[in-house]
Amino acid sequence: MNVADALIGRRSVRRFQTRHPGRDRIEDVISMAITAPSASNKQPWKFFATDDPHTIQKMAQAVSHSMEQIVTHIDPQYVDALRAYGDYFVRFQDAPVVIAAAFREIAVLSNLVDADLPASDLKEIARMEFYSGLISTSLALQNLMLYAHSEGLGTSCMTGPLVASEKLKNILTIPDSWSLAALISVGYANEEPVAPARKSASAVLRWIPS
DSSP states (O other), X not given: OOHHHHHHHOOBOOOBOSSOOOHHHHHHHHHHHTTSOOGGGOOXXXXXXXXXXXXXXXXXXXXXXXXXXXXXXXXXXXXXXXXXXHHGXXXXXXXXXXXXXXXXXXXXXXXXXXXXXXXXXXXXXXXXXXXXXXXHHHHHHHHHHHHHHHTTOEEEEEOGGGGGHHHHHHHTTOOTTOEEEEEEEEEOBSSOOOXXXXXXXXHHOOOSOO
16 A cells, blocks of 8 residues: 555544454554654654553543533533534544553753743743644654554544543553643444545645745
């Protein structure tokens, strides 16, 4: 499978077969994920995987509980729509493997500047360092999904569950110094999702100056 075929053919899979892909295959997928580039080659990622059904159900329950708390603060006319939307946040619950991708900000420049730097500049540095960690890890996640697809596995990258980020970190014993980027469900697909509509390149590209 060439790169273009992998890019075009990959789908977000939310229904999985019960068979386990095997821990060796998951480790193989991670080994390909971490070939991704990262800011200053800091490789600011860590992956916490579980194939324990009890743990996965605890994670789903934590997300559902957080959503129910949110629902109580929503205008009643939007509650049903929000609950339907929130159902997507727990679509990992039947996956044989769930991977939590965590990252750290890449703190380099912030450790070098003195305290006299204007607050606005310090804020920009903090933002840059946070997103350097997050985007680097996002690149690894794209590698993960594309390689998994090329190997016959289905995946889905989910950020919705982050409404329960701290609860999930506690369940997975992720240290406080790490932030969650996303959950990835992995397994053999039990569906063939239809390709969603995509915007054209011309619709999202702007040349400056035009």
